[in-house]
Amino acid sequence: MSTPSTVDDIRRAVSAVVDPELRRPIGELDMVRDIAVGDGTARVGIALTIVGCPAADRIEREVREAAASVTGVEDVRVDVGVMTPSERAALVERIRGVRSMPFTPDALTRVIAVTSGKGGVGKSTVTANLAVALAARGLAVGLIDADVHGFSIPGLLGLAGEDGRPPQPTRLDDLMLPPVAHGVKTISIGMFLAEGASPAVAWRGPMLHRTVQQFLTDVHFGDLDVLLIDMPPGTGDVAISVGQLLPHAEVLVVTTPQAAAADVAVRSGIVARQTGQRIIGVIENMAAFALPDGTVVDVFGAGGGEAVASALSAAGDSVPLLGSVPLSPALRRGGDTGAPVVLSDPGDPAARAISAVADALTTTRPSLAGRALPVSPA
Ligand SMILES: Nc1ncnc2c1ncn2[C@@H]1O[C@H](COP(=O)(O)OP(=O)(O)OP(=O)(O)O)[C@@H](O)[C@H]1O
Ligand SMILES: [Mg+2]
Structure with a gap:
């Protein structure tokens, strides 16, 4: 009819x-x-x-x-x-x-740069899971993978294709639309590399600066509650660019329990502070885990997270240890398969620790006036 x-x-x-x-x-x-x-x-x-x-x-x-x-x-x-x-x-x-362009982080979006001193401490794994956990709490979340030395966010979020390469963002005239994975709008430096190009060689100071700037101006994130940035390890050009482009960004420092990692983590935090960014907390990763018989195995020692938090507190504003994420096969597996553990195995101790950090971030308010955390989901 x-x-x-x-x-x-x-x-x-x-x-x-x-x-x-x-x-x-x-x-x-x-x-x-x-x-x-x-x-x-x-x-x-x-x-x-x-x-x-x-x-x-x-x-x-x-x-x-x-x-x-x-x-x-x-x-x-x-x-x-x-x-x-x-x-x-x-x-x-x-x-x-x-949203008026360019991206203006001082509106209601909380920008959090995740940094570490040393490489390989699990920064990207923690950041990807944290982003997914925040999105699962109803927040509008964006994630910028700014790690020029080894972008890994697309893989961690299951965005990489069969050839291991991340998808190209869809272009709508001069706007780029970030692919969405597990509720997180994701843009990666890896989406802009020519096939076979070596990121570390291809991206140098001024070009990096322009790229980070382009992520903020030409990528259509829409209204975001939180924008996380997975930084390259250390205190290089990208850290300086992010500091200049987003002086109000907050910083999360990831470290392992090991003293050697803790020392460099403190340095990276201090450099972030010198660019005017506020350190909102420390996350310890690869911490001790318990075997089924109760034996506690601390492969990387203990106390690094606490040490970094107190060293940074001694050098400026008080910095809390927001969480300690144990070594976890499930967390590692979730990263390898692009199924973040906070969703695929939420009861896993590492998933619970990261989810607790997400809870802490959604309930705490930044101390700066006028920068209240958005309360309404998108
Ligand atoms: N808590 C954990 N338990 C077990 N494996 C982990 C844990 N955290 C990270 N890993 C594993 O450690 C490796 C390094 O993690 P990841 O790539 O996240 O570190 P990163 O700090 O981002 O490194 P890079 O400096 O290369 O960017 C990965 O293989 C990841 O799966
Ligand atoms: Mg990484």
């Missing part, structure tokens, strides 16, 4: 389908076009932003399902078209209007 109300019902159902990249209903994005019904067959026209849009299959499928759910519709044909350049330009303008 073809009635105007059937067409209206289909339009309503189809308009509610959410574009997975822009995260808005396609009706709102002016993507729904002509709709007609005849002999139980619905013909639905949609216009996507660009040809070969990676989300196309998913949108088409969901549009088909939405139309098919309307009473009286027995069959659905979806005609997928592409917006004209001027339609797309109008859309980009509207999307930009959501």
